[in-house]
Amino acid sequence: MSHLGVSFYVISVFILGVSDKVLTAVIQTQQTVLAAVGEDADLSCQLLETKDVLQVTWQKISHDVETNVATYSKYFGQRVNDGFNDKVEFKYTGLQNCSIVIRNVMEQDEGCYHCLFNTYPEGSFTGRTCLQIYELHEPVVDVRESNSTEEWVVSCSATGRPAPTVTLSVSQQDLSFSQYNTVSVSNTNATFTVTTTAVLSGSRNNSTQVGCAARVLSAPHREVMVTIPDDDDGDDGSDKKSGSNQRNLGIRISVILSSVVLVLCVAALIFVGLYEKEIS
Ligand SMILES: *[C@@H]1O[C@H](CO)[C@@H](O)[C@H](O)[C@H]1NC(C)=O
Ligand SMILES: *[C@@H]1O[C@H](CO)[C@@H](O)[C@H](O)[C@H]1NC(C)=O
Ligand SMILES: *[C@@H]1O[C@H](CO)[C@@H](O)[C@H](O)[C@H]1NC(C)=O
Ligand SMILES: *[C@@H]1O[C@H](CO)[C@@H](O)[C@H](O)[C@H]1NC(C)=O
């Protein structure tokens, strides 16, 4: 399971009618397999009634067109069709129970897949499983002190496909968020960057943490926690920089002043020397 990109399974039992004759058989498969971009996805089908299966066929359905992806039969063994060679591998082969792995899933692998158990003499029994691809990056949280005391402006951004939901939380119960504002921006690669900003108010203690969770579909969420910067040091967050800038400025001014004073002193000494020479 660990090397698989499959993050979520819905196991369901399908009763499907197939072709002209309505064949019903129980196939156990996942209704939806969710996988993150770049991960591997595992699709499996199991024919729960014992039948005389000649071949198991995996098909990809796109725009209502079925393309054969791979087949397994007792006589010819495993066969992955052209165009899917680097993409698909059998994981488990059996005539009642068959699974494939789709490697390094991309947006274009999204869609529904059929597994067909071709039996004699009844015909084929079909199971359907759909692969859904998502993308979710770790959220980025920013906590800024607002100009009133005991108030912070918290903002959190998360990028994903489809658009993620972003939820803020705080570890201390007597603190609360208000003035929520959420903005969603669509990126060129079909992902969305969602930014939620809110004002946190109340009297916090020095271990209070702010959390931000990003969620997409039913994939595992991604969460980040940050400690609210300290009041005493916290102010320095921005002031430190200007403080050091001021210090730099001060150093520069004193260097310039002392150079000027030095030049004036040297000039005065030379002048006094010349003057004394003139007098004598
Ligand atoms: C079917 O395959 C799955 C793994 O894909 C395995 O866990 C299960 O035990 C198999 N069932 C049978 C009846 O072989
Ligand atoms: C914070 O300062 C801005 C201007 O710098 C002002 O518009 C705003 O009303 C202030 N907010 C509070 C809560 O004092
Ligand atoms: C800080 O807040 C947390 C959560 O409310 C609480 O468990 C903890 O005791 C508090 N610590 C102090 C020093 O007040
Ligand atoms: C899509 O775009 C976002 C924002 O530009 C970027 O963070 C993300 O990594 C991109 N995803 C891929 C798969 O390139």
Ligand SMILES: *[C@@H]1O[C@H](CO)[C@@H](O)[C@H](O)[C@H]1NC(C)=O
């Ligand atoms: C955190 O709070 C406790 C009591 O509220 C205090 O004793 C401690 O010095 C504080 N720590 C910091 C780093 O401010």
